[in-house]
Amino acid sequence: MSLETxxxxxxxxxxxxxxxxxxxxxxxxxxxxxxxxxxxLFANYCGVEQFKTKNYIEYHDxxxxxYIFPRNYPINSVDEINEDIDWVWGSDxxxxxxxxxxxxxxxxxxxxxxxxxxxxIKIEYSAGYDTIPLDLKxxxxxxxxxxxxxxxxxxxxxxxxxxxxTNYIVKDLLPSTKITLDRYKKLRVEAW
Numbered sequence: 001m002s003l004e005t006x007x008x009x010x011x012x013x014x015x016x017x018x019x020x021x022x023x024x025x026x027x028x029x030x031x032x033x034x035x036x037x038x039x040x041l042f043a044n045y046c047g048v049e050q051f052k053t054k055n056y057i058e059y060h061d062x063x064x065x066x067y068i069f070p071r072n073y074p075i076n077s078v079d080e081i082n083e084d085i086d087w088v089w090g091s092d093x094x095x096x097x098x099x100x101x102x103x104x105x106x107x108x109x110x111x112x113x114x115x116x117x118x119x120x121i122k123i124e125y126s127a128g129y130d131t132i133p134l135d136l137k138x139x140x141x142x143x144x145x146x147x148x149x150x151x152x153x154x155x156x157x158x159x160x161x162x163x164x165x166t167n168y169i170v171k172d173l174l175p176s177t178k179i180t181l182d183r184y185k186k187l188r189v190e191a192w
Contacts, residue, residue, distance in 0.1 A: 001029040001036075006050035008039045008132050008140035014148075017141050027148070034144045042140065045173070047186030048072045051136065053128035055079075060121040062114035067107055072127035073186065074105035079124040081108070085117040139180040143173065 003010065011031045043050050049072050056072055062083065081100060084093040099111045114121055173181070 001032045003032050004036045004039070006039050006043070006052050007032075007035050008042065008051060009035050009137050009144065011035070013137070013141050014144050017145055018148075030151075031144065031148070034147050035140065038140050038143045038147070041143075041173075042136070042181060042184075045181050046184045048127075048184075051129055051132060051184070053126060053130050055124070055126050057122065057124050059119040060123065062117045062120040064113055064116040066110045066113060068100075068110070068114075068121060068123060069107045070123060070125060070127065071186075074127060074129070075102050075108070076105070076126040076128070078102065078108065079126070080122075081110075081124075082122040083114055083120055084122070085115055085120045087119065089122050133184075135180050136184060139174075139177045143177055146174065 011028060014031050014035065039050070049056070053076060054072070056070070058071060060068055060070075062085075068081070078097075078100070081095040082089045082093040083095060084090070095110065100108050103109055108123070
């Protein structure tokens with residue numbers, strides 16, 4: 001196993017948090033797998049494909065409005081927007097750069113109205129973070145460590161040797177993780 005390009009942390013970060021030396025080699029591939037899995041979990045929770053910068057091509061329905069809400073954010077740049085109800089996407093369907101703008105790195109406003117048509121808008125853009133925000137990275141590290149420590153007793157939070165009592169935990173994200181992820185959650189917008 002190796003870290004995927006979308007990974008929010010590194011094995012070295014997790015080892016540092018656990019207090020393991022850089023030369024310690026416990027479960028290197030397990031750490032990589034956990035980091036990859038938690039990174040996907042976070043992206044799904046927030047409604048994005050991934051948090052790292054990536055180029056996207058998307059097709060959106062025209063609703064007769066001025067707005068496009070791409071699936072991923074923060075929007076870094078827009079390479080091209082086309083509007084074509086016939087889905088040909090020729091040079092004559094390109095919307096000029098002066099006719100739209102990116103607002104708060106989350107959506108695009110067009111200086112006109114899009115036609116009401118299914119999948120009539122094509123957008124090519126770049127979205128994500130070049131450097132993962134520290135709070136997001138730390139939340140990933142903490143969730144990876146928690147999963148690592150509880151990997152053999154996934155649903156047990158504590159055991160009592162005296163009376164044999166076992167307490168079970170709810171399989172969910174840490175409350176602090178949810179608070180962090182809620183800041184990165186994709187805004188849901190209803191069609192106009």
